[in-house]
Amino acid sequence: MTFWLTQIFNGVSYGAIVFLLAMGLSLIFGVMKVINVTHGTYFLVGAYFGLTTLKQTGNFFLAILIGGIAIAIMGIVIERVFLRRLQGNDLGQVLITMGFVLVLQDAILVIWGPDPVSMDAPKFLASTGRIGGFSFPMYRLFLIVFAAVTAAALWFFESRTKIGSSVRAAVDDVEMAGGMGVNVPVVFSLVFGLGSFLAGMSGVLAAPWLGIQAGLDFEILPFAFVAIIVGGMGSLKGAVVASLLVGIIDNLGKTFFPEFAYFTLFLPMAVILAIRPSGLFGRAM
């Protein structure tokens, strides 16, 4: 029993990080139809910004905020200056995001150097909690709570605010939304900024747990892509469900079929692609 509880708990907590990363990717794809391969690198650069902030101020929560904001600004600039000019050119947009991956990876080497760094979570989160025979890392619990609160906030934003309904309209059909008086350029910037914010923030959140080093961006990115492919692009519900699935399946897969660690994750994705290309909760294409 404890074994299963531990495995599921671990899976859910990993799903929490995947969710924060995938949600941004999903929003950006859903609204702008951009496959943003820079997203993993945003995650990594966000972590570095968070690290620098933590060193300067000693405040972990401020670090999370600054990591998110810095990447949001970067994302908005990239969207306004580059991606917007390529609207409708799907391939061009993907290729240019790859260009930014390389440039940013190099920038990291120049600015923060090649040495791996770690980041400490506040003391009260670094302990091990215990309920009966079941012990769990507090930090993982914190990640789950954080992701849940973020999901709730996003849900509120999407369903209860005016700007949120514009975003929803844009996910459904950009042209129609434009015709209904939604200011599409503003929505694009907003969505890209929000998605980038989530990526940067999740990078900082993951840092005390995963450490920060070159290469992390492409280690984590596949999980986020699997989540949005399974969940369906642009769907909040899809991102939540699929991220949890990704976390849990990855955990159980590694536990029971360690030789096929990635395969256990990618195979369900392929099956879903074959049966329902739009994902579990995506709009049919």
Add this chain to the structure above:
Amino acid sequence: MRGELLATRGRVIAIAAVLAFAIVSPLFVDEFSVLVLNQCLIWGILALSLDLMLGYTGMASLGHAAYFGTGAYATAIMSATYGASFGEAFVVAIIAAAVVTAICALVALRASDVYFLMITFALAMLIWGLAYRWDSMTGGENGIAGIDRPLFMEDTITYYYFTLIVAAGVFLFFSVLVHSCFGKTMVGIRESESRMRALGYNVWLHKFIIYMISGLFSGLAGFLWVYYNSYVAPTDVELVTSFNALLMVSLGGPGTLAGPLLGSTIFVILDNSVNMFTERSLTVVGCIYIVVVLFAPEGIMGFIKQLRTKAQEANNG
């Protein structure tokens, strides 16, 4: 009429010049240059086969590393694990590439546009996952080393000429293909799928066949690559390889035959020489991506075409 004739003659001269250069130059340069030229040819074949989908038919595949990798891994496994000969490895590599391409095509062709990009991307991830984790077969992280060429093409220059013959054959086949009725249909599909459907064409079948041809020739490139590098690893199948192939096509000029070859040549040369000049090679390659997408969407061949039209206009005016 006369202009067209001239253009054809120009094309023939250009092809002859390139071929002559490809045949003669290895005799005058050092071994490393021959190795680099060989790389240009192999990536050129991959870029050509990608262009068949991307440039001619308008299907942007974000996962061609998968088919390239299938060919490569099948070759390596046959050669290193089972001691198969060059010919046997070739047959298995092509069959493996065909099977994997067929399965991927069946799944991917259900979607179009950006969803097609996404699905090909996801399928490539799956193949990468297999290469990376199917340890007993692929050697996982270790990759597969010790793949030797047959003795008669052991040395660098012979293998280069072998690759050159294959590449020339592929080029010839592709140019016949794109100028045939089938080729016209491909362009028709690119311009308007619905119109082709209305005209009674089986668009799906055409796309499937094109996908298959493209996958097979990518597998062929993978086969050549393994015997070139005598080593294969998951990094050969990763995302970046797919992206690089796309960059080569975009850089040279999609929808042309010379473009992918030009693009792959430039890319390979840069890839092998940038780090002689600067430590910041990542930034350089990154900027090439950005510049090509923003300023040269039709690639270098596009520029040349533009130039020619301008010149013609000047003549006429």
Add this chain to the structure above:
Amino acid sequence: MIRKRIAFLVVPLAFALAALLAAGPALAAKGPIKIGLLTSKKGVLAKHGSDQMNALKVFREKFGDKVAGRDVKFFIEDNESKVALAVTRVRKLLTRDKVHIVMGGLFGSTGYAIAPLADRYKTPILIWSCPDDISKRKRKKYAVTYFSCSQPMHAFAHWVRTSMPNIKKVITIGPDYAFGYESTGGFQQVFEDMGGKVIQKMYMPINTVDYGPYIGKLKKDADALFITLAGAQALRLPKQLKEAGLANKYVILGNGTNTDEFVLDAQGDEVLGWISALIYSADIQTKDNQDFVKSFVKHAKKDPGYYAEGYYGGLVSIYKAIEEVKGNVEDKDKFFAALRNLKVATGMPAGPRASDGHGTFKMNVYVRMTMKDETGKKRNKVLAIIPNVSQFWNYKPDEFMKLPPYSRDYPPCKNCGN
């Protein structure tokens, strides 16, 4: 306008093409001795590469670019942490730069990939990573290895059985590729021959992000974990072990790469008390090492680890071999024989080493414990020195080589049960 754009593309390309296709210089009478170095400046191994480059600086500062009366020229190639690219880059060193010797290779698998090139181009390669079989069953005519991955682990297992007899049951954890198999296999082989039991073996992909599933599976009745970590794993697994509350439950043994100085500063207190073995520790108290550490700290602002020492020590070995052939590196067979039969008594931070006649060297193995010194700085304190360790440990080479190479399935886990 268009013309300008074309010029913008064409001019740099023409330069690149010219640089590339320029035929290599005709064989000069006797130019400098050319040493090719392979490293990683980008990607997951960038930090190892930067340690290596700093070690190179220290080396050149001390020994200069001159040996046996001839000038030395270094050619550095970056394989961006990709094994496949290492093959291409080493080929460039051999065919364009026409170096007289190549040193390099991070990752055991890189060693296996580049070793065949040594014979193909009849040029010595000092394989810096530690692929076991290149000095055992897959020997090359022109390749030697700096050491063998399992070599320190044989000695370590012996030390554990002798000095910590209470440790009887061990779980092994390692990265899922050659280095992991060889490190784990070496430990298991000797540990079980001396009556210990390995009761669970786990191999995990090197780019694993979340170790939760593996940690959740650890058997409770083990006395110790034997851990081998590579690259980013060294940062992640210790953290995640600690947060799972298991840091004090097991004694933690392992390969010295777990707490190598390349990552030690970035690791937290979770690695304190870890006991490991390797062919080096910055804490070695010899003058050779203290001098090396001092110069290295000056350049790198941090302690050297085995990645740094190995690069430096490899270069010391190469210079020594060049001296032995009086600078005549053009006679490749003699040069390689000198390298292969080398004996270096002084000047090595990690202590003396001598050829074992099988393509690698005998050397000291250091058992270290990670702890904090008075100033609060983490160090790999040397607990024991096991001198003159052979890659075959105490086994007879011929008999040893009849056994299968260490792999995912060998040695088998007899005591794993289910």
